[in-house]
Amino acid sequence: MVESRRAASTPYAVVVRTALAVISMALGAVLALWGGIAVRMARKVVTPAARIPDCRILELDTSAQTITLTRTPDTELPGRYGLFTSGTERYLKVGSVLTETPETVKRKLLTHVGPQSRIARDAAFSGWYYERPEELHLAFSPELVGSALGPCPAWLFPAGDGDTWVIQVHGRGATRAECLRAVPVFHGLGITSLVVSYRNDGEAPRSRSGTYMLGATEWRDVDAAVGFARRRGAKKVIVMGWSMGGAISLQLALNSAHRDLIVGLILDSPAIDWRNILDYQARELKLPAPITRLAITVLGADWATALTGSGAAIPFRRLDVLARAAELRHPILVLHSDDDGFVPSDASHDLVVARPDLVELDVFSVARHTKLWNYDQERWTGRITRWLTQHGLVTENAAADR
Template identity: 40%
Template sequence: MSLRAKWTLGGIVAGGAAAALLGAGSSALALYFARRVLTPARVRVADQEVLAVIRQSSGLQVILAATPETTQDGTYSLFFDGGKGHARIGRIISYSPAERTVLRYVDAVYQGNLETARRGWWGGAVYPDPSAVGLASEEIAIEVEGGAAPAWLIPGEPDAETWAVLVHGRGATRQESLRAARPVHELGLPALLISYRNDGLAPSAPDGRYGLGSTEWRDVEAAIAYALAHGAREVVLFGWSMGGAICLQTADLSGYRNVIRAMVLDAPVIDWVNVLAHHAELNRIPSAVGRYGQLMMGHRLGRRLTGLAAPVDLKSMDWVSRAVELRTPTLIIHSVDDEYVPYRPSALLAEKNPEMVTFEAFEKARHTKEWNADPDRWESLVKAWLQRQLAPRVNPGQGTVLSGD
């Protein structure tokens, strides 16, 4: 064999080895990406720094390190001491870009001692329970696969035939839904603020993985069944982020879909392929690797690697492509500045199906924090839209009122 031939062969072998290593590395990264999406996180990162707490005659103020979250005006939550502490943080008093600090009012401390806190995490769930909103409630259990899922039942008007079922997002709890509790109550609707598989309150799914809406909708169906068994004739679904995807799946697949009168979706996942591509880009994962991760989620052989009991059909949850199939009146509220779930699919769904979908854009609000940035606008929009949807429907020809069935 000539020296040239040896070099050529060596180059081929080396190139093949490099390609194999690159392929193995890409596969590992794709699998890591898929697992991160599908696996519930049990520990929250305390990524917000508490610099000082000032006690004034008018109450507490807090100095926080300036971050994209803490410098947004509005009302938010700060969880500290590993989640044992919870404070409601109010509007900005002052902001120093040079010192990278922000001074804010503390509206309430529900649990823990904020004055000893050093770090915490920011959130949109500003209330710990219905009593903090000023509403009475009952703790109930809804029978789901694997056991009972805790829920808050906030009563409405006596003999109300329309109930609300409120569905929180990925990594959140039913506390997130409390932001809608007051307008729902003012409309007279009994409200079920539910938990669902893998959220830390409801029983975990057998595989311990998120279905991104493809499995969780069954727990919403169980909540609808509970409402129907206790006097409801129809329901309104509320969903935040992945909770929006869950509501869309419920309206599509549930045997009770005909009793869903309307849906209110806040920053919903309308198209998982779009969201996952966005997160691959945010995490500097090559687009091809991100698509490979999506393939793992949706392929029957990939479930051995991801831990899924069954593949997740992402295409079936693309509601931009399926826009005309959505036949439930839907209000979508979505910030154009959402850093986590891009708003464009929400706008496109409304453009493609204006008969069923109303889109309301917010600005300067981060993911699922439209209410936090402007609660008055959020609540007035929801109430006005739902009042129109829940008004008695009249048959123009006969003048008869139609039921919600």
């Protein structure tokens, strides 16, 4: 009787074991797939990015000096912008939108393009506008800022009596040219501008790993620039950071050996909370939340540095400025668009809540990521000027003359 019951249950047990094995294999395959995606995501975060096309040139009318692009949330923006291309022209300036359809946008060309020009269809839309310092028609000198890794190229635009400087810090995947559009604002107010580079940005020295540390090490190169300014006679230093340059500027404010010289920070579309940024970008890519959490774990783990190619684990706790908000000592102006599209503005709002005594936030809309100057130059310039005046960094007369 017992033997017949055991025999009867044997096929059922086999089925159950087989099902469990199949489920286990399937789950293992899913976890392995998610793990692979998480590692790729982590590696992408720390690897300096090459510029990739994000729109196409559909028509170039050299007689009317207009250009028609595929319509995207960026190419449809009002204002003045740049366009990275290839062929006989590598960079074009574009102006206002002339006409648009649901699929296309026609804009005015601000760079003259001759009829013999040959330009590739793929292009990258940019908020830089200025590509070279000569385009500003201001006196400047190329400089080298000595850092622990070697000399970092910089541009120096002297202005005023040389007592007050602004150090401009560009963002991820960009170069110092990103900051040029801000130089005339400060120059007109008598503030000297130092536009800097930092490790692994393609101009400054490369670290051993050649990867970003999201501000955890890059701030040291900017700190060397503050020391450079001090040696050149600066009495006050304002630090302005764009995107990841905002994260670098905040780490500088928290850790600099020259904190006594720093009198304030201006942050444009800043990266303040990296976990929030990675969550947002993963959602935009429709990636499952566990993949993002795993990618953050990988980035922050010493054992995973060989997988990501980074030289060290990303110290997310040290980079968490919201958690360290009580340590902040300098007044901060934040300019951020609520529809940034790349770095969500949530952390900028949270920083104001955490330190309302120090932080002021000017919220834009429509302007997208680091394109606030392009979208509304008058408002952007006016807000910075008022903040500088409010904190005694420029006189009211200088602001009025501006």
